[in-house]
Every structure is written in structure tokens, then in C-alpha cells.
Amino acid sequence: MAGQTIEFKGKTLELDEDGFLQDPDLWDEEIAEFFAKEESIPELTEEHWKVINYIRDYYLQFGIAPMIRKIGKACDMPVKHMYQIFPTGLDKGACRCAGLPKPTGCV
């Protein structure tokens, strides 16, 4: 399955084969909510946004997704809890909602 293109609220979004956003600059909060539904998250709560915003800020600063321990420290959450609020995993679920391209290696 190759990448796909979707129309979302007047924007043309290019996704790769795993559904990750190709161009992180097109990301906005509505897209995050749209992705969250596909990642079996019913509603984005404050905790979700804390993680998503941290991952996104880190990515924009360093060009790479942060390591799990850093997310946990910065957002003040145990690792287990983060996996519970993002059931499909931090690498897929959280990074996808944050509009990052598919992370290489570990998160």
C-alpha cells in the first residue's frame, strides 16, 4: 500500500503508507483530532495535548522525535499511563497525532 492523499477541511494532505503526515507544517489541531479518532482515542484530553505539544515542540527544535523517558519527565507522567492514553503506542499513536513523519528507530 503506497501513500495516499486525503482532502481535509480544504487542505490536501499527503500521507505515507502508515498514515503519517508527510509535511509537518500543514498540521493543526483539527488534524490531530482527526488522526486521534483513527488511533482509537475517543477524545483528546489535556493530558493528550501535553504529550502531543511536547513531542511537536521537540521535533520542531531538533528534527527528531524525543525519547520516551524525556516525554515522561517533561510531561510528568509514568510510562505506563502514556501507553494507556495512547493505546496504539507512542511511536505510532502520539507521533502521528503530533503530525510528525514516521519516526525512525525508537521514540
Place this chain on the structure above:
Amino acid sequence: MTTVIMACPTCGFVIADFTEEQMAAEERVAKRYQYLKKKQTLCPNCLIATKRLKELRGAEADEAKAAAPVFSGEILTPEEVEGFEEAEAAETPLLDELENGPWPSHVTELKKSKYHMMMYEEGMRLRQTQWGFGGYVSLPGVAAGILVRASARPDIARGANFMRMLAPSGGYYTTDMLRTVCDITDEHAYGLLHLHSAGGDIEILGIPTEDLEPTVKALNEHGFDVGSTSDAYRNSVDCLGMSRCDVALTDSMGMRDAWYKRYLDDVQYPRFPHKLKVRFSGCPNDCARAQQKSGIALVGVFRDLPRVDGDRLTEWVGRGGDMNAIVRMCPTRAMIWDGKSLEIDADSCVRCMFCINKCSYAIRPGVDRGVAIVVGAKFRGKYGPLLGKVLTPFVPANPPDYNEVFEIADRVADAFDEHARRKERLGDMIFRVGMDQFTEWVGVEPSPRQMAEPRTNVYYHWKAEELGR
């Protein structure tokens, strides 16, 4: 207080961090900051990687990337695969050859299952495996993910998911339990088990993506757990310990159970920079290969001398036992034997257990028993195979919760989590920073007993006052 972080722009590795006070107070720090800012320097790893890749393999690497097969993680049923009938009808002469001979043939076994024989046959014909890279499929509820083996030949098979099932301690299965696992495998997968994988777990091969959830559910219903994947604690392996062995010094199986009770969250929710393996051996003979294969090895040891039973020794020698050979083979020449009585020199003995293995009728292990913590062994990785280094030569092992042992293991895992680079094994990290720095992070006093070769190091002895005698 503001902190300025200088990170590698490619990988995010923190090269240096400065506080503003530091910069104001120390000229050296301010200069270093200006230098780093001006150069926009990469970390050493990236510097090497980018230069090499661009200069030596630039075009080649790009081509290889473009040619790599794209894999979505799904497995097609035979009907969906184009040209499947031809492939199925095609003969497998090269594999048939492997069925000859008086030994059991793996090909015969594979043919009975739903395994894609043509993938194997084509690999044999082209002298190049037709399987591609591995990876993970994410499944809600299984944080560590399910493993996938991609295919480089989508015309034959689209790849295969497989999952690892955690084995009970000691690798003991009742036939009943195995039958349950077999039933689940028959229903959902190839009908093929890989027993055991190198990590000591059961691998269930070839599960279609839509069947992953039912498989996990079925396994959980019967009290089994999947895992041993991703950057978490992997499945741990132990020796048979006190359940079947005559020289077991600690209850390695009980310790493994206690360990799982304590760290189940870290097994299920990956949090480390890379995988971390823990193995349990009951004695320095190390049947579980802990000192060679695991990041944290917990090996049963004794501190006092081997116990020699004089009467039994005389009896053994009278029956034709060759004590002289054992004394000659003692690696540190610690034994003095005059034909009647045996003395063991406490300062030379390294507790290698050679004499105990050779003459277990008369020589038995000591009674002051505990656990040695050996860290940093691994096979693959940056710096090649590494043996474990002794971190703490003796920790008392107190069942049922083994707090003293696990507290140190805890600190090792935390130091690894805090300081390792992305995808760096514990052994590689210790190799990079050195044992001095590592012991400081873990909070263990450096000592001459932290050596690379436990069996030959002459510092591995205990003073009388340390033993409380």
C-alpha cells in the same frame, strides 16, 4: 535559571548544556558555547555517519532505499496473491533434497504447515534470502507491538507477523499447556511454532494481521502473556536451578518469578533506549549463559571456600578417583594435596567450581551464598560481542522478594535509561563511558573485583573480616 542546550541537529543527542550563570562565571564555558554555536556541530556519531554515507555510499544508499520493498504489514490469503497457483504448483527440488538422510528434516515439518515453501525455495535457488527486514505492527493494548517479517517477494507472500509468548520459568511446559498453545496456533496462524527462540520464548509464526487480536485474547484467556519485543525488558532465561540441579546455589526460578512480579510493567511498556535482557543462573557454571548474553546477569555465587568432606574424599580416591588431575587443573593452583588430606588456599581460590564439578561426591559448594551481578554482556551491537563485567561480586539473595538484588538491578536500568544513546545496548554504553563512570552512575563503589573475567581474576577472594569469621 535558564539552561541552553546544544543538541546535535541530526539526532538530537545533547552535546552540552550550559546554565547562564555558568557562562557568566566561567570564561571557558562561555567560549565553548560560542564555539558550538558558531560551528553548529554534529555529535561524533552523526559526523562519522554523514561523512561516510555521503562520500562513500551516497548514490548506492539512495538506490538501495528506492529499491526496498514497501510493506504494509498485512498478509494476503492465497487467492489474493497474483500467480499463486503457479507458485503453489511449482516444484521444490532444492528443498526436497533436504528431506533425504536419516535425520529429522525441517523441510518435512515446514511442508506440513501453512508456511510459504516457495519463499524458501526461491531463496535457495537465487542464493539470497527472499525475506526482507523486520519491524513492528502496532496493536491497541499490546504496547510493545507485534513483530513482523517483511517479504522481498510480494508475488509469493506479503510477509508474516509473528508474536513471542513468554515462557514459564525453567522452560517447563506440561503437555497439556503445549496442546493449548498448539490449538491456538493451528486456528490462527501457520500451525508452526519456533521452540525456543534465542531469547527463550515460544514464537508463533505467520499470524494474519486481522487475527492478531483474537490470538492475543486467546492466549491471555489461558493465562499466557505475549511480549519480549521492542525496547523493554525482554523475556528472561533461567537455569533449572533447585528444581533439578545438585549444585544450584540460588533458586534461580523463584528469583525470575519475583523479578516478573516486580517488573511486569517494564516488560509490557517499553521505556528504554534499546532492549535490555536479564538472565538468572543458579551457580558460576552458568548454564543459562547469563554472563555472555544478558545486559543484567544474576549469577548465584558462594563466598566461603568449597567444603571438603575428608572421609568421602578418601573413599572416592580409594575407588580410583584421580585427585592429582584435579589439583593440576585448578586454574589458580589453589589446592594442596598430599595424598591424604586436601587443603584449599583461601586467597587463591576463585570459586570457579571446577573441583566441585569433577568430584561432586566429596567437594561441595560453600554455604555463604548470594548473587553476583554481572552487567553489559551482549552479542550484537556497535562494539561486537562483549562478555559481562562483574558489578557487584556478592549480594545476599533473600527470598521471596530479593529486594537487595533488585535494588541494584533497578539502579543499573535507571542509569541505562538516563545515559544511553538511541539504540545503544547496555554493554556498548559501558564500553563507551568506561566502568568507572558507570559505577558512579549506579552508585556502587569501584573495586578490583569488577573484572572482565570472573574465573581467572586473582583479586576475586574475600578477606576473613569480610566474611565475618
